Structure formats: C-alpha cells, structure tokens
Amino acid sequence: MSDFIPFLSLAPQHEPLRAEVLAAVARVYDSNWLVLGEEVAAFEREYAAFSQVTYCVGVANGLDAMVLALRALGVGPGDEVIVPSNTYIATWLAVTQVGATPVPVEPDPATANLDPDRLPAALTPRTRAIIPVHLYGQACRMPEIMAFARQHGLWVVEDNAQAHGAAFAGQLTGSFGHLNATSFYPGKNLGALGDAGALTTADAALAQQLRVLRNYGSQEKYHNEVVGYNSRLDELQAAVLRTKLPQLPRWTAQRQQLAAWYNHYLADIPGLHRPRTASGATHVYHLYVVRHARRDALQRYLTQHGIGTLIHYPIPPHRQPAYAPLALPAGAFPIAEELAATSLSLPLWPGMSEAQVATVAGAIREFAASAG
Numbered sequence: 001m002s003d004f005i006p007f008l009s010l011a012p013q014h015e016p017l018r019a020e021v022l023a024a025v026a027r028v029y030d031s032n033w034l035v036l037g038e039e040v041a042a043f044e045r046e047y048a049a050f051s052q053v054t055y056c057v058g059v060a061n062g063l064d065a066m067v068l069a070l071r072a073l074g075v076g077p078g079d080e081v082i083v084p085s086n087t088y089i090a091t092w093l094a095v096t097q098v099g100a101t102p103v104p105v106e107p108d109p110a111t112a113n114l115d116p117d118r119l120p121a122a123l124t125p126r127t128r129a130i131i132p133v134h135l136y137g138q139a140c141r142m143p144e145i146m147a148f149a150r151q152h153g154l155w156v157v158e159d160n161a162q163a164h165g166a167a168f169a170g171q172l173t174g175s176f177g178h179l180n181a182t183s184f185y186p187g188k189n190l191g192a193l194g195d196a197g198a199l200t201t202a203d204a205a206l207a208q209q210l211r212v213l214r215n216y217g218s219q220e221k222y223h224n225e226v227v228g229y230n231s232r233l234d235e236l237q238a239a240v241l242r243t244k245l246p247q248l249p250r251w252t253a254q255r256q257q258l259a260a261w262y263n264h265y266l267a268d269i270p271g272l273h274r275p276r277t278a279s280g281a282t283h284v285y286h287l288y289v290v291r292h293a294r295r296d297a298l299q300r301y302l303t304q305h306g307i308g309t310l311i312h313y314p315i316p317p318h319r320q321p322a323y324a325p326l327a328l329p330a331g332a333f334p335i336a337e338e339l340a341a342t343s344l345s346l347p348l349w350p351g352m353s354e355a356q357v358a359t360v361a362g363a364i365r366e367f368a369a370s371a372g
C-alpha cells in the first residue's frame with residue numbers, strides 16, 4: 001500500500017544527515033582508534049552540556065547504564081528499589097541484575113508516570129533507591145520524588161531513556177537524580193546506529209566510579225580495583241551521536257507539533273483518552289499513547305487501514321513469566337494492568353506530516369463511530 005503510515009520511520013531523520021554521519025564514520029575509521037577515545041570524550045562533554053549536568057559517562061546501552069548506576073551506589077542483595085509498576089522491563093531487570101528486589105509503585109493514571117503520593121506506602125527499612133521513569137517522554141514530578149528521597153536517605157536513579165530534553169519546573173530530566181541513566185537505542189528521541197547509552201551526574205566521585213565499572217573495574221590497564229563490566233560506548237556510535245545531538249531540539253519541537261496536531265484532530269472522540277501532561281512537566285513525545293477500552297479492536301482496525309501502531313507495554317513486568325519467582329499475582333497492580341490492556345501508541349516521528357496525523361485520527365474517529 002503506497003500510503004501506508006508506519007509506526008516509525010527513521011528515514012526523514014537519517015537522509016538529510018547522510019553525508020555528515022558518513023563523514024563522522026570515516027573520521028573514526030581513519031583514526032584507527034575505536035574504543036574509549038576522543039569521540040566518546042567529546043560526546044560525553046556535549047551530552048553533559050545538553051543535559052545541564054557536570055558529568056556524562058558513555059556506556060553500551062540503557063540497561064547497562066542502570067545496572068552500573070545501582071552498582072556504583074552500592075545497591076545489591078537484600079536491598080529494595082522502588083520502580084514503576086508500568087515501565088519497560090529494563091527498569092526491573094537492572095534491579096534484579098544487581099541482586100536487589102524491585103518494589104513496584106503504581107502510576108498516576110492521568111499521566112502514566114510514577115505517583116509520588118504512593119511512595120510512602122512502598123517504603124520499608126530495606127528501601128535503598130527509587131528509579132523514576134519519564135515514561136513516553138513526559139518528565140516525572142521530580143521535585144516531590146527528590147524531597148521524599150532526601151527525607152528517607154534514598155538514592156534516585158532516573159530512567160531517562162525516553163525523555164531526552166524533557167523538564168520539570170524548568171529543570172531537565174537526567175539532572176535531578178544522584179545518577180541518571182539513558183539509552184540511545186535507534187528508536188529513542190536521540191538514537192545511535194545500534195546500541196548505546198549514558199549516565200549523567202553532578203557527582204565527580206560517582207562519575208569516576210562509573211568510568212571504572214564500565215571498563216572492567218580498571219582505571220589503569222590490567223589493574224582491577226573492583227569487579228567491573230565491559231560496557232563501553234563505541235567511538236563509532238559516539239561520533240554518530242555527536243552528529244545527531246545538535247538536531248535533537250528541532251526533532252523534539254517536531255514531535256511536540258505532531259502531538260499538538262493529534263490532540264486537535266482527536267478531540268472529543270467518545271471513549272478515547274488522549275495523553276495528558278502534568279502541570280509543571282514538559283513532554284517530548286517519545287510516544288503518543290492513547291487509551292481505549294476496545295484497544296485490540298482499534299489496533300486491528302488501524303492495521304486494516306494501513307496504519308502501524310505498537311503497544312507500550314502489553315504485559316506489565318509483574319505478569320511476565322521472567323518475574324514469576326517474585327510471586328506478584330494478577331490484580332496486584334490494577335492501574336498497570338489497566339494501562340497494559342488499553343494503551344495504544346500511534347505513529348509519531350520527526351518528518352511525519354500533519355496530513356498523516358489527520359489520516360490516523362480520521363481512522364480512529366471512524367472506528368469510534370462504528371464501534372458505538
């Protein structure tokens with residue numbers, strides 16, 4: 001179908017940058033220096049400046065970034081970490097990979113972000129850290145989360161994989177927590193040409209620990225102070241990310257314009273819930289997620305009309321077979337389960353047109369009218 005509207009197309013971002021990105025690749029190729037060199041150091045400086053933090057440490061991917069953060073903070077077996085009940089499973093995997101226990105907290109159903117009012121009920125003497133996730137690109141209510149953490153002596157690690165450039169009360173995500181993780185997986189708002197991730201922090205000592213942990217626990221070659229990882233950002237990916245980073249504000253503005261068009265064209269459709277942004281938060285629309293009671297039928301209808309959609313996420317982590325050992329039963333986190341049953345992510349990517357948004361919205365309106 002010629003007028004198929006895919007869920008995501010990277011082509012409009014990549015085609016105009018083709019010559020610049022290939023020149024960056026050639027620069028690394030010709031340097032013959034491929035791991036932990038000048039490109040990584042330069043990207044770390046540039047991403048730190050973008051994030052308005054002092055330090056950035058490049059790593060292999062977003063999951064590793066969170067694992068390294070928890071390791072650097074000394075979180076491990078016997079410790080509990082508060083996580084959203086409705087996040088991508090990576091947030092939980094980081095906690096279990098360091099041997100700690102994830103303690104899920106339900107989101108505010110209006111925004112799908114961690115509800116700070118529910119933190120006190122999750123607190124135990126074993127709680128060591130909170131991982132707020134800026135889900136879909138909307139900043140969490142970080143000032144309240146940080147105040148709670150300060151009051152109870154907890155670490156905060158933001159999962160900023162979906163929200164590069166979002167802010168709460170004017171402060172950027174990735175600059176609130178003690179250590180903050182992000183991903184540059186290709187489909188994220190800032191994406192590499194493969195896997196990549198980073199941590200941001202204001203703490204010099206923690207940044208130095210992360211540099212050691214990502215590189216075999218070694219500061220000086222063949223001298224290993226701690227049990228580390230091999231989780232380095234490649235020179236090639238760093239060079240590509242350096243080329244793309246200056247475009248990010250423009251791409252974010254396009255995402256926000258597309259979301260505004262969706263909000264307009266999807267207004268007043270009975271039974272359809274559009275995304276809401278909390279007061280004080282900005283949203284960079286990694287995803288534009290609507291909700292509908294007949295979500296599966298809506299998704300089928302859109303597929304039949306040549307419109308690609310995805311579900312973020314169809315099964316909450318506590319209902320995944322991988323986490324059966326945690327013995328968290330169905331019904332334990334009803335808001336997460338409701339969101340999993342009703343959420344649908346619509347096509348949105350920089351370069352998508354207003355006409356395409358109107359086509360998607362028109363199909364949804366038809367579905368709602370026919371479904372009654």
Ligand SMILES: *Cc1c(COP(=O)(O)O)cnc(C)c1O
Pocket residue numbers: 061062063064087088090091133159161162182183184185195196197
């Ligand atoms: C993508 C993502 C991750 C994991 O990032 P990877 O680079 O794929 O490991 C973690 N958390 C959230 C919320 C994500 O969207």
